[in-house]
Amino acid sequence: MTALVSLEGIARTYRSGATAVVAVRPLTATVTAGDRIAITGPSGSGKSTLLHLMAGLERPSAGGVAWPGLRTAGRVPGPGEVGLVFQGPSLLPPLTAAENVALPLVIAGVALAAARARAEQAMVEVGVADIAGQLPEELSGGQAQRVAIARVVAARPRLVLADEPTGQLDHATGAHVLDVLLAAADAIDAAVVLTTHDPAVADRLTSRWTMRDGRCHLPDRPAEGRDGTDQGAVVGAGRTAASKEDLA
Ligand SMILES: Nc1ncnc2c1ncn2[C@@H]1O[C@H](COP(=O)(O)OP(=O)(O)OP(=O)(O)O)[C@@H](O)[C@H]1O
Numbered sequence: 001m002t003a004l005v006s007l008e009g010i011a012r013t014y015r016s017g018a019t020a021v022v023a024v025r026p027l028t029a030t031v032t033a034g035d036r037i038a039i040t041g042p043s044g045s046g047k048s049t050l051l052h053l054m055a056g057l058e059r060p061s062a063g064g065v066a067w068p069g070l071r072t073a074g075r076v077p078g079p080g081e082v083g084l085v086f087q088g089p090s091l092l093p094p095l096t097a098a099e100n101v102a103l104p105l106v107i108a109g110v111a112l113a114a115a116r117a118r119a120e121q122a123m124v125e126v127g128v129a130d131i132a133g134q135l136p137e138e139l140s141g142g143q144a145q146r147v148a149i150a151r152v153v154a155a156r157p158r159l160v161l162a163d164e165p166t167g168q169l170d171h172a173t174g175a176h177v178l179d180v181l182l183a184a185a186d187a188i189d190a191a192v193v194l195t196t197h198d199p200a201v202a203d204r205l206t207s208r209w210t211m212r213d214g215r216c217h218l219p220d221r222p223a224e225g226r227d228g229t230d231q232g233a234v235v236g237a238g239r240t241a242a243s244k245e246d247l248a
Contacts, residue, residue, distance in 0.1 A: 002069035003030035004159045004191055005054050009063035012049050023049040025214040026063060031159065033069065035191040036182070038202035041211030047195035048163050050216060054193060055082055055161050070158055077159075080108060083152030083190065085181065087164035090148050091136040098123060098132035101151045108155070115154075122154035123147075125187060126180055142173035146180050153184045160185050162194035166201055178204055 012024040024046045031037065031054065039047045052058040053065055056076030070081040091100045102119035106112060123129045128146045136144055145165060152160055165181060166174030178201055185192045196202055210217045 001032045003032050004035075004067060004069040005031040005193075006066045006068055007053070007063070008065070010053055010060040010065055011062040012046075012053060012058060013061045022214045024053065024060075024216070027216045028063075029209075029216070029218055031191055031193055033158070033189075033191055035193065035207060036185075036205040037191075037193045037207045037209055038205040039193065039195045039209045039211060039216070040197070040199075040202050043197070045211040046214040046216070047211050050211065051161050051163050051193065051195055055084060077157075078108060080155050081157050081159065083155055083157035083160045085145070085148050085152060085160065085162035085165045085194075087167040089136065089144060091139075091144055093136050096133050096135060097128065097139065097147045097150075100136070100147060101154050104151060104155055118154045119150070122150045126150040126153055126184055140173075141169050142177055145169065145177045149177070149181050149184055153188055156188050156190075158190055160190045160192045160194075162192065164195050164197070166196070166198065171200075174198070174201070 007027055007029045009026045009028050010024065011022070011026045014021045014023055027050070039050060041047055049058065053060055056065065056067075067077050067081065070077050091097070092103070095103065098116070098119050101122055102112075102115040105115035105118055110118070120129070120132070123132050126146055126149050128143065128150050131139060131143055131147070136147075139147065160181070162181060166177050169177060181194075182192065182204065192205065194201070194205070202208055207219055209219070
């Protein structure tokens, strides 16, 4: 199966003068269609950096990242190919929820009327149509995250990357937002990779990558995929799925 993201020996070191922080140590791995991956690990272990490398938001200091299964294959993917959900507020304050959902489509060249229609449909699908006219400051944290998910859904990406999407929400609200995110990904047939500290969140995904001091341990993949095709082994790491203790 074609990889949506292919990481070939990628590493990321931040340098400031004589100081170097190794955020991600060399990693070779793939994300393929249908994947539901939780990247877990302690604070500072490199989760966000790895997600940013997958999104093309950061360049690796070594190795290469490619998106062979996406239309943009060699280039950094846009919102129609990779959807991003962040931990904190990501909606533009002067725009209504619906305008926030439509904006990336307009920027991508979709005509205004069509962008509005797609935004409206996405908000219905995600269950936030009733707050379409509200400003971000009028929304709860959970509502704002659901609008951010609608913004992703409207673009219909093949891959959703979410950085601690429930990190600022209470447990019940976070669980609901995760339900919405996973259902939305199912509906648009997108793979999901998210970072989380929360074992309950990680348990909801089918695969767990565990980070410690920049090193990412991958679970062993079965040779046969869900649809019977050979997904190939993931090269470059570790051991089978981590235990909850690894999340401490
Ligand atoms: N822009 C940057 N400049 C310098 N150092 C950075 C930068 N971004 C991250 N780091 C460092 O890289 C390491 C990994 O950071 P990263 O944010 O990826 O970890 P994390 O596991 O996502 O942490 P958290 O769970 O707290 O968000 C940390 O030591 C961090 O201080």
